[in-house]
Amino acid sequence: MSEEPSLDNDARLRRHGLQVTAQRLAVLRAVSERPHRTADDISDAVRAEIGAISRQAVYDALATFTDRGLVRRIQPAGSPARYESRVGDNHHHLICRTCNRMVDVDCAVGDTPCLTAADDWGYEIDEAEVIYWGRCPECVAAASVSSGE
Ligand SMILES: [Zn+2]
Numbered sequence: 742m743s744e745e746p747s748l749d750n751d752a753r754l755r756r757h758g759l760q761v762t763a764q765r766l767a768v769l770r771a772v773s774e775r776p777h778r779t780a781d782d783i784s785d786a787v788r789a790e791i792g793a794i795s796r797q798a799v800y801d802a803l804a805t806f807t808d809r810g811l812v813r814r815i816q817p818a819g820s821p822a823r824y825e826s827r828v829g830d831n832h833h834h835l836i837c838r839t840c841n842r843m844v845d846v847d848c849a850v851g852d853t854p855c856l857t858a859a860d861d862w863g864y865e866i867d868e869a870e871v872i873y874w875g876r877c878p879e880c881v882a883a884a885s886v887s888s889g890e
């Protein structure tokens with residue numbers, strides 16, 4: 742069940758049983774426009790756009806969206822949670838250790854093969870979190886320049 746990209750945010754909210762409000766629309770738009778942002782970054786973007794919304798209201802909206810499966814929350818070790826509206830495909834992430842830039846990586850083979858654990862111990866598995874850590878091309882280039890290579 743992957744999210745239809747054509748579906749507008751209005752319809753997305755309603756489909757997930759949520760009342761459509763200007764605040765929720767602004768939060769969802771901020772998440773859709775720039776994926777993998779932190780709650781603070783999203784809050785700044787939303788406040789710049791609609792002004793009258795508290796940071797807590799943005800956090801609450803993000804928590805509700807995550808609960809309803811409208812938004813996916815990624816929690817990398819040692820860094821604040823990031824949010825994205827690409828849900829339902831169990832894609833993975835690649836994070837730069839130097840600048841924290843995060844990008845999407847599709848599942849290694851086809852559709853969610855990573856959900857098939859070698860041994861599931863009888864658990865009903867619905868998600869696999871895979872984060873690849875490393876350095877992005879820009880940071881690799883910057884490091885080789887500063888080391889005089
Ligand atoms: Zn980097």
Ligand SMILES: [Zn+2]
Pocket residue numbers: 776777825827832833834844845
């Ligand atoms: Zn992603």
